[in-house]
Amino acid sequence: MTTVSMTLNGKKVSANVEDRTLLVHYIREAQNLTGTHVGCDTSQCGACVVHVNGEAVKSCSMLAVQANGADVTTVEGLASGGELHPVQAAFREHHGLQCGFCTPGMIMTAVDMIRRHGANLDEKTIRHELEGNICRCTGYHNIVKAIKAAADQMAAMKTAAE
Ligand code: FES
Ligand code: FES
Secondary structure, three states, X not given: OEEEEEEEOOEEEEEEEOOOOEHHHHHHHHOOOOOOOOOOOOOOOOXXXXXXXXXXXXXXXXXXXXXXXXXXXXXXXXXXXXXXXXXXXXXXXXXXXXXXXXXXXXXXXXXXXXXXXXXXXXXXXXXXXXHHOOOOOOOOHHHHHHHHHHHHHHHHHHHHHO
């Protein structure tokens, strides 16, 4: 057993877990944050995407001990001050979900791609970047629309703040 400590959604947390514990199980079982989903456990579906030190990572592809000392954000950590994150709001507005199982991973992937591409994020890039995230319900069209809308809105907010 090893003590794994990290900053999770801005809060210092710690838990004693087996060395083989995956980050996704640490988040869901040791820290009781079940917004991060497990769709496959084999790095295929993207339902488990979280941010580790600001970058999107499939949390089933990483051991919890590898995230010791890291800054980790899950979908529960995106909203602030009672307001949804713009990407969450865009998914709701543009009907980017049906059953919602893939949605946490989709949203965490989207936030990371918007951070990297900003206003240059176009539909082709969004579709390419979503290759690691599987949705069995929506046909992707509204997910792409929601991400594009959020990227445009966040770029406009950034420009207005400058
Ligand atoms: Fe991690 Fe499917 S549960 S990619
Ligand atoms: Fe059901 Fe994507 S909304 S899997």
